[in-house]
Amino acid sequence: MRALLQRAKDASVTVDGQIIGKIDAGLLIFVCAMPDDTPATAAALAAKIAKLRLFKDDAGKMNLSLAQTGGSALIVSQFTLAADTSRGTRPGFSRAAKPDQANALYEHFIASMKALDIPVQTGQFGADMSVALTNDGPVTLWIDTAHP
Numbered sequence: 001m002r003a004l005l006q007r008a009k010d011a012s013v014t015v016d017g018q019i020i021g022k023i024d025a026g027l028l029i030f031v032c033a034m035p036d037d038t039p040a041t042a043a044a045l046a047a048k049i050a051k052l053r054l055f056k057d058d059a060g061k062m063n064l065s066l067a068q069t070g071g072s073a074l075i076v077s078q079f080t081l082a083a084d085t086s087r088g089t090r091p092g093f094s095r096a097a098k099p100d101q102a103n104a105l106y107e108h109f110i111a112s113m114k115a116l117d118i119p120v121q122t123g124q125f126g127a128d129m130s131v132a133l134t135n136d137g138p139v140t141l142w143i144d145t146a147h148p
Contacts, residue, residue: 001037001045001080001105004030007054007139011074013123014130021121026071027054028133032081033097033105034146041145042105046112049073054139062139066118073113076123076131077106099126 005027012022029049033042050067057063066073082096096102104123113120125127 001034001041001109001145002032003045003049003143004078004081005049005052005054005139005141007136008074009134009136011076011131011133013074013076013121014132015124017100021074021076021123023072023074023119023121025136026067026119026145027066027073028131029073029075031075031106031109032078032083033102034082034095035097036046037097037105037145039105039108042109043112045143045145046109046116049141050113050116050118052141054141067116070119072119072121074121074123075106075110075113076100077125082089099106109120 008026008028009027010024012019051065053063053065055064055069079093079096079102082093083091083092084095097105106125110120110122
């Protein structure tokens with residue numbers, strides 16, 4: 001799986017003019033399932049993200065995890081993280097998992113984050129979404145489970 005994490009002061013996702021997910025401080029997490037991913041991959045990614053020390057401690061150092069801060073996660077599916085831009089000027093998306101598999105893994109990732117006691121809000125799989133973010137830092141990280 002691939003994930004793009006953005007430390008957020010706040011973030012929201014809107015579908016058809018309605019806010020369907022909104023968080024205050026925490027992480028905006030864009031996730032993309034790849035064809036070789038499994039539920040174990042999704043669970044391991046969730047565990048890693050929950051423990052990543054991306055938040056400031058009292059000394060101002062990035063030393064606290066999402067779990068330690070009590071922050072929330074806004075999880076948004078984004079197949080475009082699998083884009084192949086190696087040729088031409090139009091990205092290809094054949095590296096992404098097929099929709100049925102991708103949705104199942106997205107849901108498993110969400111369930112895994114919730115099982116770690118992370119408050120979770122979500123986007124809507126396959127929807128045309130508008131995402132708003134106040135990036136904190138800015139802090140943005142890319143995680144690819146195939147290339148840790």
